Amino acid sequence: MAALPQTFHDWFATKSWAIHPHQQEMLSRAEAPALLLIAPTGGGKTLAGFLPTLVDLAETPQDGLHTLYISPLKALAADIKRNLTTPVTEMGLPIRIEDRTGDTPASRKKRQRADPPHILLTTPESLALLTSYEDAPRMFKGLKRVVVDEIHALAESKRGDQLMLALGRLQRLCPDLRRVGLSATVEDPAAIAHQLARHPDPCEILMADPGPAPDISMLTTEEAPPWSGGGAAYAIPAVLEQIRQHKTTLIFHNTRAQAEIFFHNLWLANDDSLPVGIHHGSLDRQQRERVEGAMVRGELRAIVCTGSLDLGIDWGDVDLVIQIGAPKNVKRLVQRIGRANHRYNAPSKALLVPANRFEVVECVAALEAVRAGALDGDPRGRGPRDVLCQHILITAAAGPFDAGALYDEVTTVGAYATLSRAEFDACLDFCATGGYALRAYDQWQRLLQRADGQWQLRDPRAAQQIRMNIGTIQDTDTLKVRLKRNRGGKPLGEVEEGFAASLTPGDTFLIGGQIVRYEGLREMTVEVSRNAAKKPKVATFLGTKFATSTQLSARVIEMFQQDDWPELPAHTADWLHLQRQVSQLPEPGRLLIESFPHDGREQTVVYGFAGRNGQQTLGLLLTKRMEEMGLNPMGFVATDYATLIWGLTPVRDPAPLFELDALQDGLETWLAGNAVMKRTFRASATIAGLIQRNTPSARKTGRQATFSSDILYDTLQKYDPGHLLLDITREEALRGLVDFGRIEEMAQRVGDRIDHITLERVTPLAAPLFLEMGRVPVKGAAEEKLLADEAARLMEASGLANLTPQPAITPRWRVGY
Structure with missing residues (x-):
């Protein structure tokens, strides 16, 4: 075992700490080419990852960059800098630590390239940008280690693919580079290790002691959950009581809009004026930082938040996590639970709050999965080629390159290990000419091959535009929201462009927990004034709407097979029993x-x-299919677990509807002319560099970018149907917005085993689907009563009248934090 230097030993002693076994093991395995550490939240993963760096720099000081730390979140990088600076300062180590994200001033970024710190904390996008400069070899020449934190979060997205391509570039510049991955929630360690390693080299896996099981249960409320909806307003009194009983509570939501609504309703009921904040990615950076600072200082009793606080920010005073709505994914739930009691060998405490009646079942299934240690997740598949195209352009921005050497470099990345040379050359040709149908247009002639066989930018000035468009995150377009002032008032955050376009002066909406009045649009900024007098419209904020994982769905179906459900509240168990009596439960x-x-x-x-x-x-x-068979469908609505279709003709035999080949053919026909393909094409074309959102003069609006991409899509469909980007678009649509893979999985799971039951009235399990349809179009003060009346009518029709929850009483307004 590697010895801990006396300076470090003394520092641990002053803290009354002992080095954890996995921290000691990380120090002993410091020379491993690639090492994945899986340790529980609060187990000192970050220190374990940095300990070899700190010891090496303390014993053998060096100039320049030694270690690169990659984080999925800017806030996490800032938090790590704060936590890492403490031991460095207290031990008097001559180590300079800096962060570099989109929030870093340009002057500091420029200095960091000329005089890099010993430890640089950054994000995948900022690293990709750094590799695009001509002086990248000089900046990274002394790099010895890369630490990828929360690697599970990156491994599931294109950001992770881009990061691994950048690590391939760093490995070529620094052949002895060591790679370290850190995570608390990994369902398939071997798969993550495969992504982290330099293919075909192996990656070692270190499993730390998992620590005590979390203290997790479902929140008990006086009022039963409603039959549909995602707001969980019924649970506000019980949540407030939990906030009173604990020091600091994190209240997680699955979407930003739901977080805003819940925060607003929480303050309506906050008679004690408890200090509560809100944190999500659409809020202004200064507001997020203000909330984070208040949290660190212990000034807040609770934060209503989204995935912006999912990852390992170290707030030790958090002693309770509340998940509002079904978690949809066990791994995400475990990650969120770990925010509570962020200490080694201290159990995390968490409560689940189902937003509606069906989510009660899903929450219980998730609880059982957590207790069994059964994490979920789907394999990532091959590396996406739109990200590869962007990487080729980034490489060209840094200077001339040899295609064969770049291909060899790319195939050291696990996700691209099986990439053929023909596939690589197709991406290279696209980057060089735009492809067959576009090669006549000068704007897409970006690369040329020199006499010596190397490739370079056709116009060196294009490097600036490539750098301005680096990244794989494709959020819906947003507009800044500011309080109206003569010279522009306080920034509040962002709303979607489509939402802003629907507003007329006088409309109100929620942002940052406060109601504001829309005054007008000025220079692509939404100007508002404060107005708490009206019921607000709700902004449709950005953020992923999670789908329930395959594994969690399977657990729910398994639960349905029980004779009884003692683990469920009586109202939900009675609902399932009635479904079994009237019809049957899924098997x-x-x-x-x-x-x-x-x-x-x-x-x-x-x-x-x-x-x-x-x-x-x-x-x-x-x-x-029903239209083709003369069944006259009129519409449908879908949830995570079911699809409801209504029409004029009854379905007598559903089996022909579910022939997989016919569904596949229908999908191909539907995709060819559908807006889903155009939306997917726009995202892939932007990532691949065909569409430039950012230019030196201005950023294209969403409408402009959509117009450009639609013209390109139609042109390629007509004149070059085999174009690389159309092929990429189809792949992305199938595994993204369309998710046809889940339908194929369902078809393979059930085969021809279809239970078709014809009934005379709505069944208990189907009843909530009718509320999903939004059949009550009236908005305003009467909306809740109308929805309650509609719910009562449906439950009466399905025999559930005695189980219908009462509508919540709207509490009075209280001023928020």
């Missing part, structure tokens, strides 16, 4: 389909448990 390996009349229409419900995107796509394909 593993079988597909349940119910048909019944309602409101003068023939209704068909397909319980596919394929996730929201999959069920949405299934609705599109089934209605198309």
Whole structure:
């Protein structure tokens, strides 16, 4: 075992700490080419990852960059800098630590390239940008280690693919570079290790003591959850009571809009004026930093938040995590639970709050999965080629390159290890000419091959534009929101461009927990004034709408097979018992389909448990098949677990609707002319560099970019249907917005085992789907009453009248933090 230097030993002693076994092991394995550490939250992962660096720099000082730390979040990089600076300062080590993100001033970024610190904390996008400069070899020449924190979060996205391509570049510049990955929640360590390693070299895996099991349960409330919806307003009194009983509570939501609504409702009921903040990615950076600072100082009793606080920010005073809404993914739930009691060998405490009746079942299934240590996740598949195209352009921005050497470098990345030379050359040709149909246009002639065989930028000035468009995050376009002042007032955050376009002066909406009044649009900025007098419209903020994982869906179906459900609240258990009496519950390996009349229409419900995107796509394909078969469908609605289709003709035999080949053919026909493909094409074309969102003069609006991409898509479809980007677009659509893979998984799981039940009225399990349809169009003060009346009517029709929850009483307004 490597000895801990006396300076470090003394420092541990002053803290009354002992080095953890996995920290000692990381120090002993410091020379491993690649090493993945899986340790529980609060187990000192970050210190374990940095300990070899600190010891090396303390014993053998060097000039320039020694260690690069990569974080998925800017806030996490700032937090690590704060926590890492403490031991360095207290031990008097001559080590300079800096961070570099999108928030770093340009003057400091320029200095960091000329005089890099010993330890640089950054993000995948900033690293990709650094590798695009001509002086990258000089900046990285002394680099010895790369530490990738929360590697599981990066491994699931294109950001991770871009990061690994950048690490391939660094490995070529620094052949002895050591790679370290850190995570607390990994369902398949071997798969993550494969991504981290330099292919075909192996990556060692170090599993730390997992620590005590979390203290996790479902929040008990006086009022039963509603039949539909995602706000969980019914639980506000119980949540407030939990806030009172604990020091600091994190209240997680799955979407930013839900977080805003909940924060607003929380303050309506906050009679004690407890200091509560809100934190999500659409808020202004200064507001986020203000909330983070208040949290660090212990000034807040609770924070309503989203995925912006999922990862390892170290706030030791958090003693409770509340998850509002079903977690959809066990791994994400475990990650969020770990925010509470962020200390080694201290159990995390968490409460789940289902937003509606069906989510009660899903929450119980998630609890069982956490207790069993059964994490979920889907394999990532091959590296996306739009990211590879961007990487080729980044490489060209840094200077001339040899295609063969770059291909060899790219195939050291796990996700691209099976990339053929022909596939690489197709990406290179696209970057050079735009492809067959576009090679006549000067703007896409970006690369040229020199006499010596090397490739370079056709116009060196293009490097600036390439750098301005680096990144793989494709959020919906947003506009800044500011308080109206003569010279521009306080920034509050961002809203989606489409939402802003729907506003007229006088409309109100929520942002940052406060109601504001829309005054107008000025220079692409939404100007607002404070106004708490009206019921607000709600901004549709950015952020992923999670689909329930395959593994969690399977657990829910398994739960349905029990004779009784003592672990469920009585109201939910009674609901499932009634469903079993009236119809039946879905079974593993079988597909349940119910048909019944309602409101003068023939209704068909397909319980596919394929996730929201999959069920949405299934609705599109089934209605198309029904139209072809003369069944006169009129519309559909989808949730994570079912699709409800209504029409004029009853379905007598559903089996022909579910022939996989026919569904596949229908998908191909539908995709060819559908807006989903154009939306996907726009994202891939932007990543691949065909569409430039940012230019030296201005940033294109979403409308401009959409117009450009639609023209390109139509042109390629007509004149070059085999174009690389159309091929990429289809791949991305199938595994992204359309999620056809979940439908294929469902079809393979059930085969021809279809249980079709014809009934005379709405079933208990189907009843909530009718509320999803939004059949009550009236908005305003009467909306809640109308929804409650509609719910009561549906529950009466399905025999659930005695289980119908009462509408919540709206509390009075209180001033927020």
